[in-house]
Every structure is written in structure tokens, then in C-alpha cells.
Amino acid sequence: MHGVTSRSPRPALTRRTLLRAAGLAALAVPASAGLTACASGYEDAPDPLRPLWLRAAADAKAADALGGSGPGAASAAESARRIAAVRSAHADALRAEVRRLNRPVDENAKPGPAQSVDDIGQLWTRLAEAAEQARRLAAEAPRHRAGLLGSVSAGCAAALQLDDSRRGDVDTGVDQVTVTTLDDDTAAALQTALAAEHAACWVYDLSRAFLSADYDNGLTGGWRAHAQRRDACERVLAGAGHTPVAAEAAYVPAEPVTGAESAARVVATAESDTAAGWHGVLERTDDATVRTLAVQCLTGAATRGVHWRREAGIEPVVPNLPGRESVAS
Secondary structure (H helix, E strand, C coil): CCCEEECCCCCCCCHHHHHHHHHHHHHCCCHHHHHHHCCCCCCCCCCCHHHHHHHHHHHHHHHHHCCCCCCCHHHHHHHHHHHHHHHHHHHHHHHHHHHHHCCCCCCCCCCCCCCCCCCHHHHHHHHHHHHHHHHHHHCCCCHHHHHHHHHHHHHHHHHHHHCHHHCCCCCCCCCCCCCCCCCHHHHHHHHHHHHHHHHHHHHHHHHHCCCCHHHHHHHHHHHHHHHHHHHHHHHHHHHCCCCCCCCCCCEEECCCCCCHHHHHHHHHHHHHHHHHHHHHHHCCCCCHHHHHHHHHHHHHHHHHHHHHHHHHCCCCCCCCCECCECCCC
């Protein structure tokens, strides 16, 4: 984990190792395969990420321009500012990916979504729609895109936690599924995610000693959510014939936990770490069932993390791309 480490760490599959393996695999493909598939060097079919990119850019402009007056105007303006930052980051990441594979095009060639809204309520609706759109695309996208799309979906869901009326809707649970086979890299990524879930359960137990009874519901709900994800991950691994990694007796937080603020911070870090673990699963599987589980777990960590980041005074309160970013201060 990034923020909490075990006392007896196991070797993990690193991004450098994966990229090196992918590069060697690419060298084994005959050059003619690439030439026949795409002689121009660009994809010819419409890119499914382009509408998502244009939607994110329009949402960012709409949020940035949102004004208003009257009761709640200051709170709405602050939420709009945070939404603008999140959706701008989404637009940048999606634009870069679209341009990587496609011919340069005029961004204004086709009219995109409206770049203005009448009130904050319309922004909430647009965020919910964008989260669902990205989630659907993640199910069938290539691996390197699945991670980005899952992160965009989770980022939209996390931003929705700024809406007071949605704060109770932090976690919708996960599917309890099994699979019969797993690629080696998928199994390794699931083991990493499982290790993060074990550590998150331990962190929630640790933090209870430093937080008042006001936090009991959040601590209990968070622990149960991670226990559910832990169990789901173990079920998937065991069903495919792998022995799930066991929990360590204790873990070492990135910083000492001495009071309420540091306790909230270590919980926020645990949520960030589990999000990173499940994002890694998305980038290393083609199995639709495993992808669905990974998006659910990534989204749950992102939405819970918003509240712990707020309690710990961590900025940004809403991570732009959960799973791709670590906790910042």
C-alpha cells in the first residue's frame, strides 16, 4: 500500500515490470499485423471516448460559469468550483487519450453538450449521467482505457458527495461473484487489491481508538464495506484456484496516529490505497465480471474517501481521478 505497509511485505508486480513485459510482447507481433489493421496509423472508427471528453469539458465550463444568489448560493458556488476542477481534469485525460489514437480534429466541429446550467441541481444530474456513461464504457474498453474510464466514473461519483442530499448514499455494495479462471496478471492485481482491503480493515479498527462516538457510523460502515470487498476478492481468487493473500498481524501507517486528525487522515489514505488497488485490477483484466467488481470497489473507496478527506482537511476534498492519484495535503 501507499499509505499503510505490512510488517512483512510481499513482492508486488510493478508497473515497470508490466510495461517491460508488454513491450516485449509487442515486439513478437509481426509488423504486417499493424500495417493491415490500420495503415494510416490512426483509428478510423468514431472514438467512443470523444463524447465523454466533450461532456467533461462542457461540464467544467458550466460549473465554472455557475453563479447565483440567495440561500445556499455560497455553498453551491464552492461545490461548482470543485466540480469544475474535477471535470476539467477528466477532459484533459480523455482528450489526451483520444488524440493519442485518432487523427487531429477540430474540437468545435460538432456541437457538444450545453456549456451552461441554470442551477447546481443540473450539475448533479450531469455528474450522475457522466458516471454511468463512463462505467458502461469501462466494461468493454481495452485494458489501458478501462482504468481511465473507471477513474472518471468514480471521480464523478465522488463529486456527487458534495451534494448534501446524497451524502448518505456513499456505498451501494458489490456483487458477490465467482470466476473459474484468471490470467496471471489479473490474479496478481487482485492479490494487491486484497492486501489493500486487509490493511483498510485494520486501519478502521485502529482509528476507532482515536475518534469520538460521532464517527461511529462512519467507522462501522467503512469497516463493513471493506470487509465485504475483502470477502468478494477472496471469493474470486479462490474460485479460480488461487490462494488469497492473508492479512498481516499489523500494519505501519505512513504517519503516526496520535489524535483525531491523524486518524482521519490515515483512513483517507487507506481509501486512496484501496482505490489504487482496484484501479490496477481494471488495467489488468478483460473479464467483465472482474471489471464490474473493480469499478464498484473503486467507486466505493472514492465516495467514502471524500468524507474522510474533508475531516482530515485534505485538499482537494474530491480527488480528480481516484485510483490514479495518491492523497495530497
